[in-house]
Amino acid sequence: MQGYNVLMVYSNDLHKVLMCRRLKEPYKGLSNFVGGKIESGESGMEAAYRELLEETGIPREAIVFHHLMDYKYYLQDCYVEVYVGQLKCDVEITGDENDLYWSGLDxxxxxxxxxxxxxxxxHMIEQVKMYEDKIFNVHTDKLHM
Incomplete structure (x- = not known):
């Protein structure tokens, strides 16, 4: 069963989330989170940080990921691990695989x-809203502004 990851990268002020506009199928032209394939022998968390660097130029030191949830697709013989994190500071994002942009949460x-x-x-965005205090250690209403 092939593994993939999805990376939910929130800005350091928690007002935006990093998205990509897909340049190829599947979902060509639609917005998605960044992510990729989990390689053989690689842990999901290792793959998350590797894919983040490869697709966005964001280094491991700039974010702490939390494993949020998984999706298992039996008919497609694959699973997807979902990771979420908040940037520690503003960073420059770079990538040529897809068009990267910051989306507001509205x-x-x-x-x-x-x-x-x-x-x-x-669904993933709503899960983060529901558990933001456990994910980001915030006690404000930042994600609901």
Whole structure:
């Protein structure tokens, strides 16, 4: 079973999330989180930091990832591990695999004409909102502004 990861990178002020506009199939033209394949012998967490650097130029030292959830697709013989983190500081993002951009959190992430994943992106965003105090150690309403 092939493993993949999805990386939810929040800005250091928690007002934006890093997205990419896909330049190839699947989901060409739609927005998605960055991520990629978990290589054989590699842990999911190792793959998360490797893919983050490869796709965005963001180094491991700039963020701490938390393993949020997994999706297992039996008919596709694959699984997806979802990681979320908050940047420790502003960083420059660079990548040529997809068009990278910062999205505000007021988007309709369930809109499948704009976002990949059949509604999963919206579900992931909502999970982060529900458990933000456990994920980010914040006791304010930053994600609901």
């Amino acid at each position: 988007e309709d992430f369930f809109d499948m004409s704009l976002f990949a994943g059949e509604g999963n992106i919206g």
